Amino acid sequence: MYPELRAIGDEEFSTYARVSHGAFGGVPGGAEIEEARRLTELDRTVAAFEAGRMVATAGALSLELTLPGLTLLPVAGVTDVGVLPTHRRRGLLRSLMAHQLEDVAARGEAAAVLLASESIIYGRFGYGAAVASAGIEVDPHRSAFAAAFTDPGGVRLVEREEVAKLLPDVHDAARRQQPGDVSRPVAWWQVVSADGEHRRRGRGPLFWVLHVDAAGRPDGFASYRLQHGQWAGGLPDHQLHVEDLVASDPTVEAALWRFLLDVDLVRSVVAWSRPLDEPLAWRLEDPRQRRVTRVSDFLWLRLLDVPAALSARRYPARGRLVLDVVDTFRPQTSDRYVLEAGEDGAWCATTTDAADLVMGITDLGACYLGGVRFTTLARAGRVNERSAGALARADAMFSCDPPPFCRTGF
Numbered sequence: 001m002y003p004e005l006r007a008i009g010d011e012e013f014s015t016y017a018r019v020s021h022g023a024f025g026g027v028p029g030g031a032e033i034e035e036a037r038r039l040t041e042l043d044r045t046v047a048a049f050e051a052g053r054m055v056a057t058a059g060a061l062s063l064e065l066t067l068p069g070l071t072l073l074p075v076a077g078v079t080d081v082g083v084l085p086t087h088r089r090r091g092l093l094r095s096l097m098a099h100q101l102e103d104v105a106a107r108g109e110a111a112a113v114l115l116a117s118e119s120i121i122y123g124r125f126g127y128g129a130a131v132a133s134a135g136i137e138v139d140p141h142r143s144a145f146a147a148a149f150t151d152p153g154g155v156r157l158v159e160r161e162e163v164a165k166l167l168p169d170v171h172d173a174a175r176r177q178q179p180g181d182v183s184r185p186v187a188w189w190q191v192v193s194a195d196g197e198h199r200r201r202g203r204g205p206l207f208w209v210l211h212v213d214a215a216g217r218p219d220g221f222a223s224y225r226l227q228h229g230q231w232a233g234g235l236p237d238h239q240l241h242v243e244d245l246v247a248s249d250p251t252v253e254a255a256l257w258r259f260l261l262d263v264d265l266v267r268s269v270v271a272w273s274r275p276l277d278e279p280l281a282w283r284l285e286d287p288r289q290r291r292v293t294r295v296s297d298f299l300w301l302r303l304l305d306v307p308a309a310l311s312a313r314r315y316p317a318r319g320r321l322v323l324d325v326v327d328t329f330r331p332q333t334s335d336r337y338v339l340e341a342g343e344d345g346a347w348c349a350t351t352t353d354a355a356d357l358v359m360g361i362t363d364l365g366a367c368y369l370g371g372v373r374f375t376t377l378a379r380a381g382r383v384n385e386r387s388a389g390a391l392a393r394a395d396a397m398f399s400c401d402p403p404p405f406c407r408t409g410f
Contacts, residue, residue: 003048003055003092005099012054013037016047016080020057023082024117032198038187040080046099048083048092056083056092058100061410064183065113066176068370068400069314069343076104077182077410078114097125101304101330110305110312111365113182115298115409122300126329128366130301131180131404133273135294136280140240140269143261146285151255152214158221163193163208167246170218171407174246180299180369180404188408203227203241209259211252220252221245222260229267236265241272246407254283273298275405299406301365303333309368310339310348317396318342324355324386325364333361341397356390359383370400 008016017033028036040059048056061077078100083092104112116122119129158166168189175181192199195206203225211220223244229237240263247253257280261269270293274280281290303309306325320340327333338351357374363382366372374394377383385391 003050003095005046005048005095007043008045008047008054010042012047013040013042015054016040016045016057019047019054019084020059020080020082022084023057029198031196035191035194035196036080038191039185044076044103045080046096046103048087048096050087055087056096057081058096060100060104060112061185063113063185063410065111066179066181067313068179068316068398068404070176070179071312071314072176073111073309073312074109075182076100076107076109076112078112079410081114081117093121094125098329101125101302105304110303110308111368112302112304114300114302116300119297122302123362124329125302126327126333126361126365127300127302128362128364128368129297129299129372130366130369131297131299131371131406132276132295133298133405134276134278134292135296136271136274136278137291137293138261138269138280138284139289140261140263140266142286142289143269144285145254145258145283147283149251149254151251153212153219153252153255155209155211155255155259158208158210160193160195160206160208162210164189166210166218167208167221170221170248171246174220174248175407178402178405178407179400180371180406182299182406182408182410184408188410200225206243209256211247211256219249220247220256222256224260224263226263226266236267238266240266240269242269243272244407245271245274250279253279257283273407273409275403277403299404301368303361303365303368304330306333306335306337306361306364307348307350310337310341311346313346313368314343315341315346315397316343316399316401317393319393319397321390321394321397322351322353322356323364324358325361326359327361330361339397354386356387357383357385357394367394367398369404370398371404374398 021028044060059080063077065075225241227239281287339348
């Protein structure tokens, strides 16, 4: 029987939460279900029902993505994707993805983004790995900076009740200056600052530290948890986990790192997701003390309206490209597109001109924010050059400084 696919009602949310968590082997408690409900846009959910029983889920958040050139694009932030283990390998995920992408396109959003539980899943649905991130670890006892810096401002701890009042504007200003970053809904701040026990994963409560400039205006913040060690031999053995670090400029970033590295009783400082080009290692007198523990994909991006998406960003090098794009999952997106672009704007439309480059929609999504070069994908056999010099021209046009990075999980 082909399943029924539809958005859920409020009275069905508890079931929706249990199905989406159950797909990952989890059973949400009451507080976790209530938290998830605050984050969920019911009209953007889609659930699969078999004989009246919910067996698979997907949802989306209405987000804004910062593009190269610091323009903004409304996107769907895909989340809550799960299929019960009893219903795997039946095509349910494919049906969910097709249904959801049609809804996203109908809302006028040119792209969808997500964080993938497994990197093998979403390429088949047209998503490309567009933004990577690094996990790092630093020995705070060997974290002296190579050069002194002057911070005209200062830091202070923030009470939980202050978080949703003081920090959203700081983040919003910063994410508008960082290609690849996304907006954070009001509910995101409410949920994260509440710091439910299920979020701690055996670690301590969340601490927030605010940085202010010389006039007392907030211009950066960080949040962290301590994982308490065993104090073997009477020696402190805590691990400090950096959850978030947002700064308006390099001096503020340095001041926040200095605070985090100087917290007492800490053996190591770890951060789960930082930019690949973060300058911290270059600040350290001993740069090897910033050890990279993981480099992985983070934000995946799927283009639905190629002309709208390519026209929305800006390009540091002026040029013209004809892209032959193949979309096997959503054939109506397959077409040949001409892009004429530069720093001051871009224009894109379908064309019958000869192609400069041929690629899949997945590969265009990977390159869209400038985090992946067309030349790299060509060497991997994923992009074909049909006119000499087109790869180099595409690399120059789609490059991005600073490189794309996304601070927010969803």
